[in-house]
Amino acid sequence: MLNSYAVVEADGRVTLVDAGLKRSARRIAAALRSIGRAPSEVTRILMTHAHPDHAGGLAALKSETGAPVAAHADDAAA
Helix, strand or coil: CCCCEEEECCCCCEEEECCECHHHHHHHHHHHHHCCCCHHHEEEEECCCCCHHHHCCHHHHHHHHCCCEECCCCCCCC
């Protein structure tokens, strides 16, 4: 199970919601490819909260996508 969602907007922008567990980053990238999107097409990553099952893969996905991250101020340091 991946705690991450890709939102593809009408204009083609891709938002990744949450980053799953640390070990999930490769699977999330593969899931993006399976819907015809490259990780480099992610335009932003939106974090709902900083629990490990939602934010563990953030560093790897941020590095792979180059996308900016939006998070609540209380979670920004996590």
